[in-house]
Amino acid sequence: MTESPMTQRAMIIDDSKAMRSILRRIVSGLSFETAEAAHGQEALDQMEAGFMPDLCLIDWNMPVMDGYTFITEVRKRPEWRNITLMMVTTESEQGQIVKALAAGAHEYVIKPFTPDAIVEKLELLGLVSKGVLA
């Protein structure tokens, strides 16, 4: 019997339902199981409750807890060190990008993006195989 590959999980964190929907369609198409949160604290709550993602797609500007604070909170937890963190945001100032990467983000995508741009970043991170959508 062939063992089926383990499904990867993605947490989509954005205060816009429309943006979460767009990102969900992209990563679901790559066979990720998804969960959604409208801000960083909601994502932390879901992770504490047992949804452990392989990947988080994180907006910067959100109410309650912004994306930068979420990254710093995740990086305080050694047991979450394997989670890949990717910012997906309109925040495009060089200083902010450097700040997010220094805090522990692995990748940074500026909105607007195309689905291909997200897939390319996930390929670079080794989370999907090259040419998965070809």
Add this chain to the structure above:
Amino acid sequence: MTVTTQPSGPELADVHAIVEQVWSSFLGDEEPLLPRYADAAEEGTPAFPAEHVWSAAVSVHGGWTGTVTVELSSSVAQSLTRLMLAMEDEPLDDAEVADAVGELVNMIGGNIKSLMPGPSALTLPVVAAGRAAHSSELAEVARFDAMWNGEPVRISVHAPQS
């Protein structure tokens, strides 16, 4: 003494390019956004030919200060919401339309912010059913009018009057 003045606003061509990039990334190229220029007979300001309108605004504070506003006919707002949510015939509620219009102005405003001197911060979007209202302390420094599916779209940038 050093006196600094902030640039009044972005170039209209840059606003146009940003709007087209956001539009095509999320709404596709099947129905293009067609620029709509002022008719000479209208002496400058084209009217906004829609009765039912959604508007949304974000503000930038810091190296440059200003407000970016999107105004859409209700029909455009509903169409873009359906495209972003991948919904076809299901009924939309106002919260979904407000969310989609808010994300649109967030992307446009965030990219306009990147053209202007920083560092600066972007506020969360404010969305309303109806035309946008602006403080009397702000003056319009750029405006992009367009049509999509035969319906009006307006993006405007306001900055403090110098």
